[in-house]
Amino acid sequence: MFSLDLFLNALVAGVLLGGFYAAVSLGISIAFGLLDVVNIGHPIFVILGSYAAFVLNDAYGLDPLLSGVLFAPVFFLIGVVVYQVYYLSFERKGESPLRGLVFFFGLLFIIEVALLLKFGVDYRLIEAPYIGRSIHIGEVGIAFRLLVPCVVGLLMTLAITQFLSRTFYGRAIKGVAQDSLALRLMGIDPVRIKTIAFGLGIATASVAGALLIMISPVEPSIGRAYIGRVFAIAVLGGLGSIGGTLTAALILGIAESLTATFSGPSWSLAVSFGILLLVLAVRPAGLFGR
Amino acid sequence: MQARWLLALAGVLIVGAFVVTRTVDNRYVYFAAYGILQYVLLATAWNILGGYTGYVNFGTGAFFALGAYTSVFLIQAVQAPLVVLIVAGGLVSGLLGFGIGYLTLRLRGVFFSIATLALAVVLETMMVNWEYVGGAKGISIIRPSAGPLFTNYVQLLFVVMAALAMGAVAVAWFIEHSRIGRGFATIRDNEEAAECMGVPTLRLKLLATTVSGCLMGIAGAPFPYYITFVEPVSAFNLSYAVNSLAMPMVGGTTSWVGPIIGAVLLGTLQQLATVTISSELNLLIVGVVLVAFVVLAPEGILGLLRRGTRRTRA
Numbered sequence: 001m002f003s004l005d006l007f008l009n010a011l012v013a014g015v016l017l018g019g020f021y022a023a024v025s026l027g028i029s030i031a032f033g034l035l036d037v038v039n040i041g042h043p044i045f046v047i048l049g050s051y052a053a054f055v056l057n058d059a060y061g062l063d064p065l066l067s068g069v070l071f072a073p074v075f076f077l078i079g080v081v082v083y084q085v086y087y088l089s090f091e092r093k094g095e096s097p098l099r100g101l102v103f104f105f106g107l108l109f110i111i112e113v114a115l116l117l118k119f120g121v122d123y124r125l126i127e128a129p130y131i132g133r134s135i136h137i138g139e140v141g142i143a144f145r146l147l148v149p150c151v152v153g154l155l156m157t158l159a160i161t162q163f164l165s166r167t168f169y170g171r172a173i174k175g176v177a178q179d180s181l182a183l184r185l186m187g188i189d190p191v192r193i194k195t196i197a198f199g200l201g202i203a204t205a206s207v208a209g210a211l212l213i214m215i216s217p218v219e220p221s222i223g224r225a226y227i228g229r230v231f232a233i234a235v236l237g238g239l240g241s242i243g244g245t246l247t248a249a250l251i252l253g254i255a256e257s258l259t260a261t262f263s264g265p266s267w268s269l270a271v272s273f274g275i276l277l278l279v280l281a282v283r284p285a286g287l288f289g290r
Numbered sequence: 291m292q293a294r295w296l297l298a299l300a301g302v303l304i305v306g307a308f309v310v311t312r313t314v315d316n317r318y319v320y321f322a323a324y325g326i327l328q329y330v331l332l333a334t335a336w337n338i339l340g341g342y343t344g345y346v347n348f349g350t351g352a353f354f355a356l357g358a359y360t361s362v363f364l365i366q367a368v369q370a371p372l373v374v375l376i377v378a379g380g381l382v383s384g385l386l387g388f389g390i391g392y393l394t395l396r397l398r399g400v401f402f403s404i405a406t407l408a409l410a411v412v413l414e415t416m417m418v419n420w421e422y423v424g425g426a427k428g429i430s431i432i433r434p435s436a437g438p439l440f441t442n443y444v445q446l447l448f449v450v451m452a453a454l455a456m457g458a459v460a461v462a463w464f465i466e467h468s469r470i471g472r473g474f475a476t477i478r479d480n481e482e483a484a485e486c487m488g489v490p491t492l493r494l495k496l497l498a499t500t501v502s503g504c505l506m507g508i509a510g511a512p513f514p515y516y517i518t519f520v521e522p523v524s525a526f527n528l529s530y531a532v533n534s535l536a537m538p539m540v541g542g543t544t545s546w547v548g549p550i551i552g553a554v555l556l557g558t559l560q561q562l563a564t565v566t567i568s569s570e571l572n573l574l575i576v577g578v579v580l581v582a583f584v585v586l587a588p589e590g591i592l593g594l595l596r597r598g599t600r601r602t603r604a
Contacts, residue, residue: 038400040407089585098346101400102535103584105348109532110577117570224528228411231404266426270415273408280397280405 005139010261011254012140018253019150020215022157022246023208024226025233027201030160032231033240034177035194037086038101041108043226045075045202049209050124050218051115057126064126065152068210072203079202082107083195108223115220123217131214149211154246156207160200161242173197177240225269232276238286247287251275296463300456307452311445320448324516326557327448328509330455332530333537333549334462335505339498340535341543342471344478345394349406350534352413353383353503355525357510362423362520365431372450372512379511380504387503391496398481407531414526428521431514447516458505462546465501474498506534529573533560536580542592551591 024046031039052071056062062070090100134143164170172193175183180190212218233252237244252272260268279286311320332350340346357379364370364378390406397405418426433443440446465471473494476484485491514520533556541552556576563572587594 040404085585097400098344098403099584099588101346101403102539103581105532105535106577106581106584109528110574110581113570113574113577117574221528225411227404228408231408235401235404264419266418267415270412273412273415276408277405277412280401280408281393284396284401 006261007258008140010257012142013146013261014254014257015250016142016146016150016253017215017257018250019153020146020208020211021153021229021233021253022249023149023153023204023211025230025237025245025249026157026160026204026208026242028230028234029237029240029242029245030173030197030201030204032234033245034173035197036097036177037083037194037198038097039104039198039201040101040227040231041104041111042201042205042230043223044108044111045078045205046209046212046226047115047218047220047223048111049075049206050213051119051209052206053210053213054124054126054218057128061127063128064210064214065148065207068207071206071210075206076199076203079199080195082202083198087191087194108227112220112223119220121219121221123219124213125217126213128214145214149214152207152211153249156204157242157246160204164242169193169196228269228273228276232272232279235284236275236279236286241286244287293463293467297460300460304449304453304456307449311440311449315441317442317444320444322561324444324448324451325561326554327451327455329533329537329553329557330550331451331458331509332506332534333541333553334455334458334546335502335509336534337538337543337546337549338462338465338505339502341538341548342465342474342478343495343498345495345498346403346535347390347406347502348403348531348535349390349410350506351526351528351530352406352410353386353506354510354513354530355417355522356383356386356413357507358513358520358525359417359423359510360507361511361514362429362431365514366422366429371434372515376450376454376508376511380508383507383510384500384504386507387499387501388496390503391499394495394499395492410526410531414522417522417526424520426522428519431518431520433515433518443515447512450512454508458508459546459550461501461505462549466546470494470497529576532573532576532580533557536576536583538590540579540583540590542590544589545592548590548592555591 024043027042027045028039031037031042049068049071052074053062053064053067056067056070057064086100086103090097090103130144130148132145134141136142162170164174172183172188173196175186175188176190176193176197183190183193229252233245233248236251237246237248252275255275256268256271259271332354335353336347336350360379360382361370361375364375370378386409390409393405394402417423423429436443436446440449465474473484473489473491476487476489477491477494481491510525513525517524537552537556538549539552540556541550542548556579559575560572563575583590589596
C-alpha cells in the first residue's frame, strides 16, 4: 500500500537524517579523503562524544549542543595524540596502510569495550527542552530532534568548507592532499598540517556525537553501524570532496528513511552497506571523485 | 621428511585429545579447550588470506556465522548429522569467499577491508530478518546423543574441533611450502609486479579467499551444537573478527606457526580472564594486546624471536 503522506514524511525525515549523516562523515572525509589516513575508528569517537554530552547533561543538565562544542578542543587534542602515534609507528616507517587500519580497528575495539565497562549496555538518552517538540506543515511533521541535528550538521559542513578554502591552514590541508612534497618546498611542515587536520576531524566527532544522542538513545556498540554509513558516504561522495560528502549523506539519509518506512526499520542498516558494496564494485571513485 | 613428522605429530595430538576424554571428566575443560581450538582454526584461516596475500579481512564473523547458520538451517530442515553440517558449512562459506575474491579485482588494500566489514553487516541484517533460522530472537538447538564413544556431546565436539584445527594447520603448512605459497607472497609484496611476471594473481587470490572462507565456515558449522542457542548478535560478534586478526598479528603472520602461538596465548588468556575477572575485560585485553603488537612489534612473537636469535649469533 503506497500512500503519498507516508512517502513525503519519509522523504523529509530522510533529508533531515542526511544533514546529520554529513556531520558524522565530516571527520572521515577529512582523514580518509584528504590525508589518506583510514580512520576506521571514527564512529567510536562520535559515540565518545555522545557519552560526553550524556555525562554533562546527566550531571548538570547541560545542553547537548553546548557540551558538543565545549568538548571539541578536548577531542582535537585526542586526535593530535592519535595521529602522532599513527605517524610515528606507521607513516614514518613507510609501513603498509593495512597495519594502520588494524591499529584503528583495535582502537575502536578498545574504546568500545571501555565504554561498555564504564556505562554498561543500557541505552542512554538526553534531556533538552526542544527535543520532544515538532512542527507540522500540512501532513508533514518535522521533529525538532531531527531538525536541530540537520541544521547543525549543515552549518558545520559549511564552516569546514569555508575553513578549507579561505584560511591559510585550510588551504595548507588541501595542499597536503594534493602534493605534500611541494608543501615542504614552500617551507611548511606537512606532518604538522596533517596533525591539525586529523585533530579537526576528530573534533567534529564531538559535535556529531552530541547530535547523535539527540536523535536516538546511544549504546557503545552502535558505533559499528556507523562504520558502514560513514564509509558509504565518504566513498559515494568521492574522496576528498566535502560537497560530495554532503550530497552522498543526503542520498543515504533518504534511501534509509524510505527503506525503513516501506520495508521495516530492521532493513535500513543493510541499505548503507549495500550502497557501499555497490559503489565499491561499480565506481570506486564515487560521484565526485578526483 | 619434515611433512611426515608433522603429520604424525598431528595424528598423535588428535588421538591424545581422544584419550584425554577417557580420563578427565570436568566439562568446563572441554568447553574452554574447544574455544581455544576454534580460534586456532579461525586464526589459521584468516592468516591464509591476511598473512600470506596481505588482504586484511574484517569479516571473519560473516563467514563464521554463515557456517553456523547453514548448520541451523540443515538441523531445522532435515536433522542432518554433524559431518554433513561441517561439509555444508565449509561449502557455503567457501562460495562466499569465492565471491569476495572477485571483489579483489577492483578493490585493493583498505577498500577490500571495508567491503568485508560491510558484508558482515549485510549478512547479519539478512539473518535478523529470516525467521526460519530464528530471526532476531534466536533459536535453541537440541544436541543429539553423544554416541557410544563419548560420555557427553561437548567431549565429542572437542575431539572433532581438534581434528578440524589440525586439518586447517595442515592446509596452511601445505600452502606455505608449495608454489601456491610463493605466489601468495608475491601478491603481498607487489601485486602489479607479480602480474607482470606472469603470476596468475586473480586465480591465486580466488584460491586464497575461497580456502580462507571455507575454513571459517567449517569453524562455524559445529557452533550451534556447542552453544545450543544461536542468535545473530553472538554469531556475528565483532570479537571473532578482532580475535582472528589479533592472533596471527601477535604470533606472526608469515608462518603457519604464528596463528597457533597467537591463538593458544590469547585464547588461554581470555579463558582465564573470563573465569577470574569478567568477560568484557577479556575483550579489552585483546584490543590492547592487538594495538600494542601492531605498534611495537609488527612482526609478532616470531619476529621478536627471530631478531633475538640473530643478535645472539652476531
